[in-house]
């Protein structure tokens with residue numbers, strides 16, 4: 001450990017954030033997600049040592065290796081509880097969790113619901129490719145009916161998860177949706193999610209060029225699809241504004257999730273609700289106020305005294 | 309159970325009632341809503357205050373709505389090691405209490421029963437029967453209203469009189485317990501207590517049942533249960549963060565931590581399940597804190613994948629398992645020691661981790677400190693195997709000296725220089741938690757993939773072998789620093805009794821009794837189960853046989869879980885096994901009979 005006085009903070013650059021060259025297949029949608037993440041961090045200038053990148057297991061979950069920051073590559077499906085432990089015990093750092101559709105909606109589906117309703121302060125990016133990439137082409141919870149995989153050779157038969165409906169219903173206080181081919185929009189979504197206080201989640205449609213090529217063409221104008229962005233209410237008292245989407249309106253957000261594929265992109269839902277971090281800190285502060293200036297030893301001694 | 313049936317009754321029958329008693333075993337049998345746990349707790353705390361020793365034992369129905377429940381208190385003026393095989397006194401609140409527990413009374417014992425509820429067989433000449441209209445007398449004392457309330461306080465008053473307990477100190481303890489509530493609560497409690505205290509029972513009892521004053525001197529003493537002492541131990545060890553999910557009998561630890569930790573500036577989180585709980589705790593550990601998670605058997609099974617991760621990533625974590633009867637939901641409110649193999653081996657891969665077991669309530673404090681020390685020093689998960697018996701019974705013992713034991717919680721995020729290497733092949737693991745500036749500019753990624761000294765993933769065959777050995781050798785180094793175990797009793801002779809966890813007291817008492825009868829026996833209680841302390845073989849070699857006592861099944865090949873491990877390690881055919889799976893601890897006579905059985909085999 002060094003004892004030298006801390007140097008003045010260096011400006012955070014993309015170069016400083018770049019780590020190992022990603023092991024993803026050439027053309028994989030996840031590259032664009034990584035590039036957008038670098039750029040947003042560069043823009044926001046979060047102190048380098050305070051960035052924490054974590055993930056579960058999957059192709060997309062290899063993300064932490066490709067970001068030069070504090071990071072942790074965890075087990076399949078449990079990235080969010082791990083991130084919860086970091087966020088709640090270290091309010092001084094910024095926690096970013098990454099993962100795939102299998103990691104987030106299947107094995108980790110229950111954790112997603114609870115992390116969202118508790119409104120833990122962190123940002124979660126789901127790179128949805130509608131397939132299990134790392135394990136080489138099994139049906140995922142977002143694979144559409146009819147998708148032919150190694151576990152459904154004649155086509156998937158189970159109704160897929162509607163990611164936006166699940167996320168909005170779960171109680172997440174920021175829910176956004178974007179497409180890995182739309183870099184500018186993706187960056188906007190990331191920036192808004194990061195600035196949001198509480199649990200923010202962004203679903204990125206990110207193509208697996210090996211096992212599900214063309215999956216999201218219908219949302220990509222360059223492939224003949226349509227990338228329709230949600231028009232948000234600006235409260236400018238114009239007639240058009242009436243028809244725009246109020247991001248704080250839960251029912252309106254749920255209604256947006258019902259649109260047929262590829263649906264809309266942008267902010268579905270965004271509300272100001274106290275995060276678990278804030279509520280727990282209040283309890284800690286109240287408890288500390290009650291013990292006054294007592295040291296940890298005094299507090300424990302008082303407990304022993306009650307056992308006499 | 310493989311032990312033989314009863315041999316000799318407890319030595320309690322040999323004493324004359326006219327002397328001051330050295331100890332007494334009182335069993336209170338009623339329903340869980342009668343508050344017998346409360347008076348058991350009062351008696352235990354009183355013993356702590358009067359330099360007497362105490363050990364309690366209770367059964368609780370696993371249903372919420374109540375049901376038959378007992379609380380047994382063993383109070384003595386000298387050392388009390390077990391809850392007692394047979395009761396000297398039975399207080400029967402109901403007919404079912406009488407019927408189910410009369411045979412737990414020693415011959416010559418006293419059965420006090422509620423004449424409003426119980427019709428005993430008075431022709432049973434083994435016992436002295438004393439009928440008291442407990443219900444009606446209590447109702448009268450309270451002015452007739454509160455139905456069924458206060459019977460427990462009446463009995464407490466009665467026992468205080470019979471055993472000549474310190475009325476003043478007891479009143480102070482009651483005052484502290486009830487004083488916080490509405491004043492009528494305390495007043496009613498004392499009315500019922502006084503009615504019991506002044507009840508003219510003396511005429512029906514022949515002799516003086518006063519318990520001799522305590523012989524333990526010069527110590528501050530406290531009385532509490534094992535789960536509370538584990539909680540205190542964690543707090544003293546510097547644990548400030550944790551996460552869990554409720555399950556009996558672990559829950560009271562997480563409930564206490566949830567309310568205590570914020571006072572220390574920390575936090576305990578209730579997860580949505582055990583998978584989340586262990587993951588949240590690992591997030592806290594990664595963040596640079598000493599963290600805890602815990603559960604009971606089924607919940608531990610759910611934590612197993614993450615535990616292997618913690619071994620691989622070398623994150624420190626304290627994991628508590630308050631064992632209960634299994635498998636599955638099993639006997640959720642009974643004692644068993646059947647999770648030893650799960651604790652040591654229960655997850656995928658070669659995943660060495662530390663396993664400790666407290667031997668009594670007092671030891672829960674010190675085992676938590678030891679767990680904290682080891683987790684910090686070696687950056688490993690440490691499992692504490694407590695059990696239902698230790699978790700719920702109350703003991704009185706010397707108050708730990710916090711000046712000596714309090715460990716400060718600290719977070720080290722000071723900058724690390726270019727030479728930073730979390731997993732050096734020739735040194736101890738050192739992480740750089742989030743927030744730590746890395747002066748070399750390269751930030752670490754903690755991973756469950758096999759990795760090199762810097763934490764970079766690699767599948768290099770040679771390195772996997774080296775790193776696997778490195779993780780194992782941390783435990784080898786730990787074993788080397790542990791003190792060799794001293795044998796209690798005879799250092800050599802006929803039988804060495806070996807136990808772990810809550811069998812400590814009964815094994816010691818059995819050794820005392822066997823030695824008093826001229827047998828050459830000793831005992832060892834193992835607190836470090838993985839790694840085992842070195843040098844056990846030297847003690848084993850001094851006895852004709854080694855009898856391992858544990859509360860689990862003898863398995864396919866006739867040996868309990870610890871016995872299997874010891875035989876595998878030492879290849880010593882002297883190592884034999886006595887097991888019991890009734891959901892109850894060993895009685896002293898069962899241990900003595902077990903030794904006899906092995907001798908005659």
Ligand SMILES: Cc1ncc(C[n+]2csc(CCOP(=O)(O)OP(=O)(O)O)c2C)c(N)n1
Nearest residue numbers: 057058059060076100101102103132133134
């Ligand atoms: C407990 C456990 N079960 C199964 C696996 C195998 N596994 C690894 S990644 C994965 C699915 C990954 O799919 P997704 O989360 O969509 O990520 P992608 O690879 O598509 O980015 C599975 C099943 C595992 N690592 N751990």
Ligand code: SF4
Nearest residue numbers: 025028059133208209
């Ligand atoms: S398999 Fe698919 S998801 Fe995985 S890296 Fe290759 S393209 Fe990307």
Ligand SMILES: [Mg+2]
Nearest residue numbers: 100101129131
């Ligand atoms: Mg996927």
